[in-house]
Amino acid sequence: MLEKLQNSRNALGLIFMLPAAVLLLLFLTYPLGLGVWLGFTDAKVGRQGQWIGVENYVFLATDSVTQLALFNTLFYTTIASVLKFFLGLWLALLLNKNIRFKSFFRAVILLPYIVPTALSAIAFWWIFDAQFSIISWVLVKLGVIDVYIDFLGSPWNARFSVIAANVWRGVPFVAITLLAGLQTISPSFYEASAIDGATPWQQFRHVTLPLLTPIIAVVMTFSVLFTFTDFQLIYVITRGGPLNATHLMATLSFQRAISGGALGEGAAISIAMVPFLLAAIMFSYFGLQRRTWQQGGADK
Amino acid sequence: MTEFNRRKFLEGTAGIAAGTALGTGALWAPAVHAQAPSFKPEKGAKLRVLRWSRFVQGDIDAYMVNVKKFIEKTGIEVRVDNEGWEDVRPKAAVAANTGAGPDIILSTNDDANLYPEKLLDVTDLADYLGKKYGGWYPACEAYLRPDGKKWLGIALGAAGAMLVYRQSQVKAAGFDTFPKDTTGFLALCKALHAKGTPAGMALGNATGDGLWCNWLIWSHGGKLVDENNKVVIDSIETFRALEYAKELYATFIPGTLSWLDPNNNKAFLDGQISLTNNGISIYYATKNATDQKVRDLKEDVYHAQYPVGPVGVPTESHLFFNQMIMKYTKYPQAAKEFLRFMMEREQFDPWLTGAGAYIAPPLAEYAKVAIFTSDPKHTPYRDCVKNLRPAGYAGKLGYASAGAAADFIVVNMVAEAASGSKSPKEAMERAQKRAERYYKV
Numbered sequence: 001m002l003e004k005l006q007n008s009r010n011a012l013g014l015i016f017m018l019p020a021a022v023l024l025l026l027f028l029t030y031p032l033g034l035g036v037w038l039g040f041t042d043a044k045v046g047r048q049g050q051w052i053g054v055e056n057y058v059f060l061a062t063d064s065v066t067q068l069a070l071f072n073t074l075f076y077t078t079i080a081s082v083l084k085f086f087l088g089l090w091l092a093l094l095l096n097k098n099i100r101f102k103s104f105f106r107a108v109i110l111l112p113y114i115v116p117t118a119l120s121a122i123a124f125w126w127i128f129d130a131q132f133s134i135i136s137w138v139l140v141k142l143g144v145i146d147v148y149i150d151f152l153g154s155p156w157n158a159r160f161s162v163i164a165a166n167v168w169r170g171v172p173f174v175a176i177t178l179l180a181g182l183q184t185i186s187p188s189f190y191e192a193s194a195i196d197g198a199t200p201w202q203q204f205r206h207v208t209l210p211l212l213t214p215i216i217a218v219v220m221t222f223s224v225l226f227t228f229t230d231f232q233l234i235y236v237i238t239r240g241g242p243l244n245a246t247h248l249m250a251t252l253s254f255q256r257a258i259s260g261g262a263l264g265e266g267a268a269i270s271i272a273m274v275p276f277l278l279a280a281i282m283f284s285y286f287g288l289q290r291r292t293w294q295q296g297g298a299d300k
Numbered sequence: 301m302t303e304f305n306r307r308k309f310l311e312g313t314a315g316i317a318a319g320t321a322l323g324t325g326a327l328w329a330p331a332v333h334a335q336a337p338s339f340k341p342e343k344g345a346k347l348r349v350l351r352w353s354r355f356v357q358g359d360i361d362a363y364m365v366n367v368k369k370f371i372e373k374t375g376i377e378v379r380v381d382n383e384g385w386e387d388v389r390p391k392a393a394v395a396a397n398t399g400a401g402p403d404i405i406l407s408t409n410d411d412a413n414l415y416p417e418k419l420l421d422v423t424d425l426a427d428y429l430g431k432k433y434g435g436w437y438p439a440c441e442a443y444l445r446p447d448g449k450k451w452l453g454i455a456l457g458a459a460g461a462m463l464v465y466r467q468s469q470v471k472a473a474g475f476d477t478f479p480k481d482t483t484g485f486l487a488l489c490k491a492l493h494a495k496g497t498p499a500g501m502a503l504g505n506a507t508g509d510g511l512w513c514n515w516l517i518w519s520h521g522g523k524l525v526d527e528n529n530k531v532v533i534d535s536i537e538t539f540r541a542l543e544y545a546k547e548l549y550a551t552f553i554p555g556t557l558s559w560l561d562p563n564n565n566k567a568f569l570d571g572q573i574s575l576t577n578n579g580i581s582i583y584y585a586t587k588n589a590t591d592q593k594v595r596d597l598k599e600d601v602y603h604a605q606y607p608v609g610p611v612g613v614p615t616e617s618h619l620f621f622n623q624m625i626m627k628y629t630k631y632p633q634a635a636k637e638f639l640r641f642m643m644e645r646e647q648f649d650p651w652l653t654g655a656g657a658y659i660a661p662p663l664a665e666y667a668k669v670a671i672f673t674s675d676p677k678h679t680p681y682r683d684c685v686k687n688l689r690p691a692g693y694a695g696k697l698g699y700a701s702a703g704a705a706a707d708f709i710v711v712n713m714v715a716e717a718a719s720g721s722k723s724p725k726e727a728m729e730r731a732q733k734r735a736e737r738y739y740k741v
């Protein structure tokens with residue numbers, strides 16, 4: 001029996017996959033399923049809820065704070081992801097060149113990503129402080145401005161300020177991963193295109209970019225997911241203020257579920273994020289990754 | 301909400317009047333009718349206490365000295381765990397509803413009203429302490445005796461937020477004494493602004509320091525809900541309060557819309573503002589600072605109670621502390637004995653003293669504890685519980701009041717109207733809709 005089992009590819013495969021499956025079920029599927037369930041109940045922290053159908057979602061659809069949080073999240077994710085992509089790609093291209101102290105610069109670039117988010121958030125909280133901002137201080141000393149900039153006190157200033165913090169933190173991830181992608185491109189492509197008389201822009205457009213597309217898809221998918229679900233930066237810097245102008249879905253979900261005790265409603269906010277996240281994944285999967293030529297066929 | 305009015309207060313504090321009539325010699329004389337209850341701790345009892353983390357070191361030091369005394373006296377093992385005060389709420393709720401966890405939980409605001417049926421009835425202990433120490437202040441009853449009969453827990457006090465100001469700058473603005481009404485307060489803020497030494501109070505999502513917005517609305521007669529939990533924030537009284545807030549905000553230092561709890565401390569200690577609302581911690585920071593510039597502020601820092609508004613009575617909002625014995629405890633008698641021991645004068649006085657006036661007492665007799673008069677700057681903090689209105693005033697406390705407070709409905713409304721991002725009318729209507737969700741219309 002045991003020998004038969006040992007020789008069965010299917011049985012062995014199943015056994016080997018079992019630990020991973022258990023982990024996935026226990027730590028991923030169960031919490032997600034529980035979250036979905038809670039979203040349909042009026043559960044409070046520590047109190048079992050009653051099934052209320054889609055009432056939470058109906059309310060959230062008409063709740064002005066949730067609508068604002070959705071707008072903030074989409075705006076935050078779009079602007080921050082675009083900026084992170086272009087800055088990250090630019091950095092990656094620079095670091096891919098033969099520059100002096102290349103290794104040193106590559107290590108330094110990673111620093112923002114290494115610093116714990118809560119710590120860098122506290123640093124930004126000081127940088128953007130209405131009374132103690134170093135940026136304002138320098139600009140006042142230089143005579144550029146007369147009064148301190150109210151970075152976090154007006155809704156649009158606050159939105160762009162937290163986006164700046166997110167970009168600062170997220171660029172290294174994009175840059176280093178794209179750099180890894182760039183290093184996998186064979187120099188022979190560049191040599192061949194140079195012989196054909198391609199300009200640097202043409203090389204970038206027709207060699208680098210197409211070959212980098214799969215890695216861009218992966219990096220940007222992760223980047224969008226991380227940005228969309230951001231919590232720590234906002235929670236430390238603004239707690240969603242001023243006037244809820246920087247509340248993201250994640251921070252609002254926490255505020256309603258844990259601080260406010262409305263677990264069902266908080267869960268519903270979290271679950272409402274899922275379609276947006278799925279759309280982002282689908283876009284990158286179908287739009288960027290599945291090129292026919294990457295699987296050996298001709299590009300259409 | 302239970303009847304929470306002047307009459308009740310007078311009933312509750314009748315003991316103080318009686319005590320005072322006896323003269324100072326009877327200052328600490330226990331009321332004759334306060335017979336010590338006989339709590340007989342169970343054999344082999346062990347207690348686990350979950351409490352909010354200290355705000356000042358002296359608090360936990362004195363608390364643990366008392367715990368040690370209790371252990372030595374009774375032989376009962378006591379373990380004390382500390383959590384950030386905002387983290388105690390979800391943990392306490394889970395403990396209450398799963399029936400496992402700490403035997404005693406020191407929690408905040410309306411927590412006891414979230415799961416009253418899961419808490420041990422402590423009426424005997426509350427009655428005893430009330431009779432012995434001059435009566436509970438009305439807010440304690442509002443929070444912990446919602447039906448007017450059964451006590452759900454024992455009040456511990458409140459971390460008060462008062463108005464903290466620079467006396468020299470207030471005088472320079474033309475005010476020899478701190479205004480006692482809202483009209484005078486606005487005039488002061490305008491004068492301070494004109495002098496270039498503005499006031500500043502948090503209008504961001506600040507859990508503690510944003511509570512001044514409750515005072516603002518209540519002082520003008522507005523309230524989130526009425527006695528029947530009907531949302532009534534969209535009212536002429538709230539409108540007047542928001543008009544007042546607009547004028548007040550115009551005198552503030554720029555940036556208060558983004559202020560969280562630590563911002564006003566930093567700005568005050570840096571000399572950028574002359575007036576704010578805060579616990580006694582700013583004063584302590586000036587006392588203990590290593591920076592000479594901050595130490596120099598010590599003599600100039602003064603405290604005042606919130607001015608009284610058109611309603612004519614104090615309408616303060618502070619962080620209230622309670623002590624709950626969970627019904628699932630295996631040692632209810634030991635737990636009651638522990639709370640009794642901790643609330644007796646021999647322990648409670650040193651604890652209040654250790655906390656350095658950071659905690660205001662819940663029992664009238666404890667207002668005489670020397671810490672509140674040994675330094676006159678402590679005195680305004682003494683009456684925080686006495687003047688306190690519960691979060692969720694004037695309705696019943698529970699999940700709705702807790703949720704509405706955590707969602708910053710009142711703070712956001714004041715911020716929207718004050719900053720001009722919404723008209724007072726729009727801000728009120730929005731708050732009304734948001735609150736109705738919690739109070740389910």
